[in-house]
Structures are given as C-alpha cells and as structure tokens.
Amino acid sequence: xxxxxxxxxxxxxxxxxxxxxxxxxxxxxxxxxxxxxxxxxxxxxxxxxxxxxxxxxxxxxxxxxxxxxxxxxxxxxxxxxxxxxxxxxxxxxxxxxxxxxxxxxxxxxxxxxxxxxxxxxxxxxxxxxxxxxxxxxxxxxxxxxxxxxxxxxxxxxxxxxxxxxxxxxxxxxxxxxxxxxxxxxxxxxxxxxxxxxxxxxxxxxxxxxxxxxxxxxxxxxxxxxxxxxxxxxxxxxxxxxxxxxxxxxxxxxxxxxxxxxxxxxxxxxxxxxxxxxxxxxxxxxxxxxxxxxxxxxxxxxxxxxxxxxxxxxxxxxxxxxxxxxxxxxxxxxxxxxxxx
Numbered sequence: 001x002x003x004x005x006x007x008x009x010x011x012x013x014x015x016x017x018x019x020x021x022x023x024x025x026x027x028x029x030x031x032x033x034x035x036x037x038x039x040x041x042x043x044x045x046x047x048x049x050x051x052x053x054x055x056x057x058x059x060x061x062x063x064x065x066x067x068x069x070x071x072x073x074x075x076x077x078x079x080x081x082x083x084x085x086x087x088x089x090x091x092x093x094x095x096x097x098x099x100x101x102x103x104x105x106x107x108x109x110x111x112x113x114x115x116x117x118x119x120x121x122x123x124x125x126x127x128x129x130x131x132x133x134x135x136x137x138x139x140x141x142x143x144x145x146x147x148x149x150x151x152x153x154x155x156x157x158x159x160x161x162x163x164x165x166x167x168x169x170x171x172x173x174x175x176x177x178x179x180x181x182x183x184x185x186x187x188x189x190x191x192x193x194x195x196x197x198x199x200x201x202x203x204x205x206x207x208x209x210x211x212x213x214x215x216x217x218x219x220x221x222x223x224x225x226x227x228x229x230x231x232x233x234x235x236x237x238x239x240x241x242x243x244x245x246x247x248x249x250x251x252x253x254x255x256x257x258x259x260x261x262x263x264x265x266x267x268x269x270x271x272x273x274x275x276x277x278x279x280x281x282x283x284x285x286x287x288x289x290x291x292x293x294x295x296x297x298x299x300x301x302x303x304x305x306x307x308x309x310x311x312x313x314x315x316x317x318x319x320x321x322x323x324x325x326x327x328x329x330x331x332x333x334x335x336x337x338x339x340x
Contacts, residue, residue: 022051022116025129030101032062032109037102041070041131043339047120048091048127052076054084057110064102069095070337096131096337131337144328150320156231159183159192160312166250166299178265181295181310189289192314193234196295197280198306201246205280206309209241216240230313237284246279248306251298264296272296 025042032038044050056062059082067076067089075089075097091097103109119125166179185192197206213229229240253272255261263270273287299306 020118022118023125025050025115025117027112027114029057029110029112032101032103032111034106034108035104037064037100039101040099041096041337042099042115042129043096043127043131043337044091044094044117044129045119045124045127046091046094047124049118049120050089050091050097051114051116051118052084052087052089053114054081055112056082057112059083060105060109062101062109062111063104064100066098066100066102068098068100070098094339096339128340130340132340133335133337135333135335138332138334140330140332141327142330143325145323146326147321147323150322152317152319154190155316155318156227156234157186157314157316158230158312159185159314160194160310162310164297164308164310166297166306166308168299168301168303168305170302176265177299179297179308180261180265181297182261182292183312184292185288185290185314186316187290188317188319190315190317191234191289192285192312193230193282194285194295194313195230195233195241195280195282195309195311196250196252196276196278197244197309198250199246199248199279201244201248202280203309205241205244206311209282213240228313230311231315233282233284234313234315239282239284241280241282243278244280248301248304249277249279250306250308251275251277251300252281253296253298255294255296257292258294261294261296270296 026040028040030038052067054065061080061082063080065076065078065081065084066074068074076087078084099113099115101111101113117127117129119127160181160183162181164179164181167175167177169177171177195206195209197203209229213232232238232240252275253264253270254274255264256271256273260270260272274283274285293312295310297308297310
C-alpha cells in the first residue's frame with residue numbers, strides 16, 4: 001500500500017514538474033520604425049499556456065500591442081505601454097496567433113519580446129510553433145453582360161467637295177482676303193485625305209490625278225466613286241496628284257480650334273498643325289481623327305481674287321455592336337497560414 005502511494009506521489013510530482021516547465025518559443029529584438037508596425041506569427045497547440053513578455057529598451061511607450069488568434073479574434077490588446085511582464089493566456093484550440101507591434105511616433109522604437117509555452121501534456125511538448133503559408137484559390141462563375149461585334153466594315157466618305165472664293169489683299173468695304181473651310185470628321189475616322197488647288201492649274205491637276213488613278217487601278221471596284229484617288233490617298237497614302245505650276249497660289253493653314261481661327265482672321269499669332277503656300281497640295285492625314293477641322297485660306301495677291309478647290313475624303317470604320325450574357329470565371333486568391 002505504501003509502495004503504491006509512493007509511486008503515485010512520484011508520478012504526480014513528475015507530471016507537475018513537466019507541466020510547469022516553460023518551453024522557449026522565441027526571444028527577439030526588433031525595431032518598429034516611425035508610423036509603422038511589425039507583425040509576427042506563431043503556432044500553438046490546444047491547451048498550451050503562453051507566457052508573453054515585452055520591453056521597450058528605452059522605456060518609451062509603444063502605441064499598440066495586440067495578440068490575435070488568426071484571422072481576427074483579438075485575445076489581448078494593450079495601448080501605450082513600454083513593458084509587459086509574464087502575461088499568460090490559454091490556447092483553446094490549435095492554431096496560428098498574430099503578434100502585432102504598432103508605433104505611431106515620429107521616432108522608431110527598439111523592443112524585445114519573449115514567448116514561452118507550457119504544454120498541456122507530454123504529447124504536445126515538441127509541437128512545431130513555426131507558421132507556414134500557402135495560397136488558396138476560390139473559383140466562381142459570374143453571369144456578365146458583354147458587348148460583342150456583329151459586323152465591321154470600312155467605307156470611304158466624301159466630307160468636303162467645294163470651291164472657296166478668296167478676295168485679293170487690297171480690298172475695300174471690309175472684305176477680307178481670308179476664308180475658312182470647316183468640316184467635321186466622323187467619330188470612327190481611321191484616316192483622311194485632302195486636296196487643295198487654285199486656278200485652272202490646280203483644278204486640271206486634280207483631273208489628271210483622277211485619270212491616272214483609273215488607268216493604274218487593277219480592280220473595277222476601285223474605280224467606283226467615291227473611292228477614286230482621294231480614297232486611295234486616305235486609305236493607304238498613295239498620291240496620284242503631281243505638283244502643279246501656275247500663277248495663282250494660296251496660303252493654307254490647318255487650324256486647331258475656333259479660338260485660333262479668330263486669331264487667324266484678326267491677323268494675330270495662331271496655332272496651326274500644317275501649312276503651305278501652293279498652287280496645289282494633297283496628303284494623307286492621321287490626326288485629328290475626329291471632330292471639327294478648320295482650314296484657313298489666305299490670298300496674298302494684291303488685286304486678283306482666287307478660287308480654291310477643296311476636297312476632303314475620310315476612311316470611316318463602321319461597326320455594329322450588341323450585348324449578350326456570358327458566364328465569366330472569376331478566380332480569387334488568398335494566403336492562409338498552416339501548421340505542420
């Protein structure tokens with residue numbers, strides 16, 4: 001009987017000694033920079049008693065110290081403290097714990113903290129407190145309305161086809177030697193072309209270019225108006241017009257906006273993005289691609305008015321769209337801790 005009692009006492013004493021012996025988890029020195037926080041993760045086994053000690057090395061307060069059972073269950077929170085001694089808390093279930101140290105001061109804080117655990121029993125004595133991370137993916141199917149293209153085609157559109165009369169430089173009764181030709185490019189313009197020509201020579205060179213295009217083009221469709229030489233110039237930059245020689249010239253300017261148009265008309269400095277002094281001129285244009293365009297025409301002849309042929313052709317993309325419902329796969333990722 002005495003032997004049995006003695007064995008029981010020895011077993012209880014050994015168990016008590018084991019149960020009360022703390023196991024060091026970490027002892028760490030860290031610097032928490034100004035206006036920042038440092039975070040550490042450790043795992044604990046169910047039934048553990050965790051002992052937490054903290055000290056700011058110069059005795060300065062740290063804004064917040066928090067211990068959180070991952071992901072959001074706050075177990076301990078202390079504000080404006082420089083020292084915590086032997087704070088003990090129990091682990092109700094095996095899991096990951098987050099230790100958060102926040103500094104809201106303009107200067108850094110140098111701190112030390114120590115974690116120890118007292119296992120509930122012998123089976124968790126060698127529990128691995130390291131925390132590992134893996135990425136998990138959640139996939140969901142979301143009905144979504146989307147636009148889709150039914151059809152798309154390109155057309156050639158004649159935008160301007162006119163003659164502008166410009167008075168000579170020496171005029172009376174307030175008549176100006178300037179004229180404005182303005183037009184609007186469609187919203188879906190891809191590129192466009194212009195032809196400017198004065199007098200007989202300018203008009204005749206346009207007719208020569210049209211004839212040259214007809215004789216050069218290999219398909220019957222290419223010869224159908226309004227494609228013609230203006231369409232070819234707008235579409236791929238092929239220029240069938242030669243420079244003409246003549247007595248009548250015109251100074252032209254492509255002007256940015258209405259404010260600069262008014263400056264042009266008032267003989268003030270104005271902004272233009274293309275200009276010339278020509279008998280005739282033609283070119284492909286890529287910009288602007290839509291909206292209002294102004295061409296300023298100026299006649300510098302003192303006594304002779306001029307008549308200016310102005311033609312503009314645009315390559316326009318026509319698209320027809322509709323909507324439909326489709327199932328779109330959405331994949332969201334999240335990072336989670338795990339213990340080994």
